[in-house]
Amino acid sequence: MRLGLALLGSGAGAFRVKDSMSRLAHAVGIESHRGQVTFTEITTTSFANGTFRTEIGETRRAGVDADKIDRLREFVRGLRPGMSVEDAHAALDEIESARPLYGAVANMLAAAFACAGFAFLNKGGLVECLVVFFAALVGQATRRQMMHRHMNHFGVWMLCGALGTLIYTSFVTALNWFGWVDHNHQAGVISAILFLVPGFPLVTGILDLVRMDLLAGITRLSYVTVLLASTGIAVWAVSASLHWDVNPSVGPELSPVVLNLLRILASFIASFGFAMLFNSPLKVASAAAGIAAVTNTGRLLLVDHTAIVSQAAVGLAALFIGLLASLLSILWRYSRVTLSVPAVVIMIPGVPLYRALTAMSNGEVTSALAQVVQVVFVVCAIGVGLAVSRMITDRGWAFDQDTTRTRRIFTDVAAR
Structure with a gap:
């Protein structure tokens, strides 16, 4: 949710938000993840260990930050299975602490x-x-x-x-x-x-x-x-x-x-x-x-x-x-x-x-x-x-991609 709201508040499109959340979900051990994204809100459900959790998040700071989008994109591209939640929070802390490039x-x-x-x-x-x-x-x-x-x-x-x-x-x-x-x-x-x-x-x-x-x-x-x-x-x-x-x-x-x-x-x-x-x-x-x-x-x-x-x-x-x-x-x-x-x-x-x-x-x-x-x-x-x-x-983009099937997505991208 934190990753999704950061991307959404930076101006990223819905597919990038959902895809990035799914990749991080798999990296920290979640079996399946589903998300619904609007312009300011995210509803997400995660499945793990025979149970699930649903959460709703909202961002009111609609804006554009291309540098943050690219930083978050690099973070997502570097994800690998077995990542701890603490490491994910630390990486997001570093990204979100970056100041604007221009005064x-x-x-x-x-x-x-x-x-x-x-x-x-x-x-x-x-x-x-x-x-x-x-x-x-x-x-x-x-x-x-x-x-x-x-x-x-x-x-x-x-x-x-x-x-x-x-x-x-x-x-x-x-x-x-x-x-x-x-x-x-x-x-x-x-x-x-x-x-x-x-x-x-x-x-x-x-x-x-x-x-x-x-x-x-x-x-x-x-x-x-x-x-x-x-x-x-x-x-x-x-x-x-x-x-x-x-x-x-x-x-x-x-x-x-x-x-x-x-x-x-x-x-x-x-x-x-x-x-x-x-x-x-x-x-x-x-x-x-x-x-x-x-x-x-x-x-x-x-x-x-x-x-x-x-x-x-x-x-x-x-x-x-x-x-x-x-x-x-x-x-x-x-x-x-x-x-x-x-x-x-x-x-x-x-x-x-x-x-x-x-x-x-x-x-x-x-x-x-x-x-x-x-x-x-x-x-x-x-x-x-x-x-x-x-x-x-x-x-x-040429073919429909199901962002809820996180294991397959992650494996396909890692292979490429």
């Missing part, structure tokens, strides 16, 4: 650079990137303080969304009032709050559904929906009060070579920033950012110069990201999820989503539905691409 300043700068990179990818220019950088910096600092005080996530996302939107609009208005910029920089406001997009639980929720862990997937995606709704309400409230336009901008005119070089740089920065927010080590963050820089730029080139639809391009990019993450996972012994999620998160269409919520609030139903359909197809394409890559590279 407050690095965390805030990661969000700021990631959103600035998003601003360029969303057709923003220098003004949008600079103002988004400052707005996201203050927004992430506020979110960090509120989360450390264990405040309600719905309220945190709503307040930080309103704050980021208000800072962006205030700065652009001030610059315009002094005559330093024109009126063509309003649409960048959405990029200022993209650090609030719950990309990690969104991706793992989709993978839970693919693995047929429906209870975990549905509850995880419900959490994502609540956070997106709270942020969307905040963006709409501020933009409607100030009569602010959130429609797409045209973007700066650049030569194809310069444009694609800047796309590579922006994709690298955005993915690297999100990896830091997920508490990934620098080696993992660099690898994920490198994968994102290549695949995301390739995706944009496919959309610009071929007849392929954007959803198909996203699906192909996600497939290659999953395959590259699997290869690096074998070479470096880091988990695929910590390598792949920062790379795919920059393809999640956060801007169309928040624009759709704003349009819906303004009564523009047709425009809102069109953008919602686009978002749904792109998110599904990401899930399909990652799922196919998992099925190609992992027998446990």
Whole structure:
């Protein structure tokens, strides 16, 4: 239970939680183990010596800690039969005592650079990137303080969304009032709050559904929906009060070579920033950012110069990201999820989503539905691409695996 709650609180998917608990159960002498996992709760039953015990656990600290996921993964991979409960507790004590890899300043700068990179990818220019950088910096600092005080996530996302939107609009208005910029920089406001997009639980929720862990997937995606709704309400409230336009901008005119070089740089920065927010080590963050820089730029080139639809391009990019993450996972012994999620998160269409919520609030139903359909197809394409890559590279995904039969699982993995 302690291992399962540690994984769940770090953002791991349901299959990893159940599989890891079963492996540890066998290692300490339990004959059979069954678990049921949601987004915040675990119900587990263990059988040994002709009896059983059922326990229910809950974690309220829903978050993402990629470094802890990898540490727990290495602990599970090193399990062998005959391990004592005391040794297991000692190993978990050591893992849970590890401090975050990045301090407050690095965390805030990661969000700021990631959103600035998003601003360029969303057709923003220098003004949008600079103002988004400052707005996201203050927004992430506020979110960090509120989360450390264990405040309600719905309220945190709503307040930080309103704050980021208000800072962006205030700065652009001030610059315009002094005559330093024109009126063509309003649409960048959405990029200022993209650090609030719950990309990690969104991706793992989709993978839970693919693995047929429906209870975990549905509850995880419900959490994502609540956070997106709270942020969307905040963006709409501020933009409607100030009569602010959130429609797409045209973007700066650049030569194809310069444009694609800047796309590579922006994709690298955005993915690297999100990896830091997920508490990934620098080696993992660099690898994920490198994968994102290549695949995301390739995706944009496919959309610009071929007849392929954007959803198909996203699906192909996600497939290659999953395959590259699997290869690096074998070479470096880091988990695929910590390598792949920062790379795919920059393809999640956060801007169309928040624009759709704003349009819906303004009564523009047709425009809102069109953008919602686009978002749904792109998110599904990401899930399909990652799922196919998992099925190609992992027998446990290609075939149904019963995590309750711990002895067989443990023996099969040890043999490999």
